[in-house]
Amino acid sequence: MAVAQEELPILEALINIRNRLTALKMDRGEYIKPSDVNSLYQAVVKQVTKLNDVRDDNTTYSNRVDTTLADVFSLLSLFFLTIGKTRDAPATYSQIASMRQILNHMNESGVYNEVDLAPFQRRLKDLRQIVQSDAEGSKHNEALTKLLERQLNECDSIVRSLQESLSVLSPELAPIHLKLVHIRRQLAALAAKEGSHKAELKPLQEELRKIDSLKCLSLFETVTQNCSTHLYPPHNPFSTSSLFIIHLEQHRKRVDGKFLGPGGVLPSSQAICSSLLEECFDVAQEIKAQEESKNVPSSLKPIHDRLSDIRTELESLVLTHRWTLRETDLWNYSLSLQEIDKMRVEGKFVDSEGNRPSGQYVLLYILRRCYGLIYRLLSSSEPVSEELMPIANKLSTVKKCLNEVLKYGGPFNPRDLYPYQLALHQIDSLRQDGKFVGSDGSIPEGQGIVMAHLNECHELLEMLKESMDEAEDEYYDEDDDDYADTVSSEN
Incomplete structure (x- = not known):
């Protein structure tokens, strides 16, 4: 959509703000x-107000102004976190x-369950409370x-859609679906690993074959009739353990590619489990093909290398973020991932000729991991605050x-505690x-947290001093007793 004439000054101002933020x-x-962050935030609010004045609330807009505004808000959000x-x-926008x-990627892949969605629901609720x-x-x-x-609301809508897709799962197919999700993730992780995967791939393929030969009895009926409460406790009827699947192996099978329920009835939600099962077989087959070729296709190698580098850097930041991360650094990673994501055509990466080479699952796994x-x-x-x-x-x-x-105790003396006293004195x-x-005379965020840590350190130091004094008192008491015994023996 082209930018309207009255929005051009707003676009120019937003680009200027984005450059200043960068x-x-x-x-x-x-x-x-x-x-500095607050002044830029006020400048953005001013432009948003102008934009609202020239736009119709009932019309959906999507032009360069909107994409630039999204960039500005993403950067600004990271600054608020910093x-x-x-x-x-404003800090919630980037999250x-x-x-x-x-x-969106979960929706695209179909590899999720209720347990995966619960944390997102909780986080959305927390963020909504902040905004409200x-x-x-x-x-x-x-x-x-x-x-x-x-x-x-958009995120809530996606979560509800994902939940609705799971709600159609029949009780008979629920444990199979959970197991397939677990296997699918293991296969994706395996596909992204370097080296030989034969030893790890074989047991996963065997489990897939077992599931492929299952006949769906009612899960609850099976648990009641054939499973001991020791192996399958009542509070966890949807156990996804390998033992559970193996135990049901003799009771279930697929007929014409469909799972059957008690009495030969077809449970609902066949498509979800069947498509997930077929996808698992596809991923396993691709892993075997990769074993033979040893590498990601040359046409996808640049994307693979770029994603691998990003993943390595992000995994390093997860370990060291308290010391090395400035939240605004995540902006570059987000941009790079969005650029790579936009390379896909109908969900697949293509080469220069428009073909879809193998290795798709590897790239998607690393992308989603990032x-x-x-x-x-x-x-x-x-x-x-960063400061x-x-x-x-x-x-x-x-x-x-x-x-x-304090945990391991002494003996120690005042000299042992001196480094801690010095560190606290410096702070x-x-x-x-x-x-x-x-440095600019302002009061940075986080005073309460830092003061709580400082007070706790002082309390721990006092406890150590007290334990040291008690040890000295016991030492002198023992000396006094020894001296008294010596005097009495001499007399």
Whole structure:
């Protein structure tokens, strides 16, 4: 859709804001100042207000203004996370966007169950509470609230759609579906691994063949008649263990490619399980083909290498994010993944001639894995500003050390505790009027968390001092007793 004439000044202003945000993101020379983020946020709100004035609420728009605005909000959201304002409405935008990407891929793959959807439901509820709380307090512009509510509603709609697709599963097919989802994930992970997979692939293929030969009795009937409560406790009737599938092997089979229920009745939701089973066989076959070729097809190799590099870097960040991650760094990874995702044609990666080479499952697995890692990093962001994070990390380390010393005990002397006292004294000296102050004189986010860590460290140190004093008292008491015994023996 072309940009309307009256929207051109807004587009120009948004591009300028995006450039300023990008420049601020790349500046590693100093910490990001909340005042800079707030001024850019106010500039965005101003443009959104103008945009709402020239647009019709009942019309759906999708042009360059919208894509640029999405970029700006994504970047701005990451900045809010970086300065520790994780409970502010703008900070939720990037998390909602990341969640929507994962949900869309889950919908596309069909590899999910109720357990997978539950965390997304809880997180959406938490994010909605943040947005509504800010709206009730008039903390942010109404236009932003509407935007976030719309994004949340879209995610809720996807989750409901996924739940509805699972609701048609009959009780007879539920355990088979759970098992197939589990196998499908194992196969996808196996496909993305390097080296030989014969030993790991064989048992998965055997399980698929067993499922392919099953005849669906009622699950509850089978559990009641044939399964001991020791193996299959009542609170977990949908056990997906291999033992469960093996036990039912003699009672189930497919006829004309369909699962049969008690009395030869066809349970509903045949398509879900049958298509998932066939897909599992396809992935297993592709893994075997890869074993023979040893590599991803050359036409997909650049994409594979790029995705592998991104995954490696993100997995490293998951381990070290407390010390090395600035949330705005995730912007580049998100952009790269979106670019790769857009290369797909009807869900498949194609070569220069429009063909669909093998190795699709490998690329999709790594792509979805990367999306999941970004979401994990966004969700684990703490309400502590970038400027206070080094102090929080240092206190966390000191606290762990003090807990270990307290756990294993002495003997130790005042010299042993001196490094911890010095570290806490250095941190205490950074405070002004009881607050940690930023380089620009502002009060960074996360004061409460850092102070809680600091107080806990002081308490642990006092406990160690008390235990040391008690040990000294016992030592002197023993000396006094020895001296008294010596005197009495001499007399």
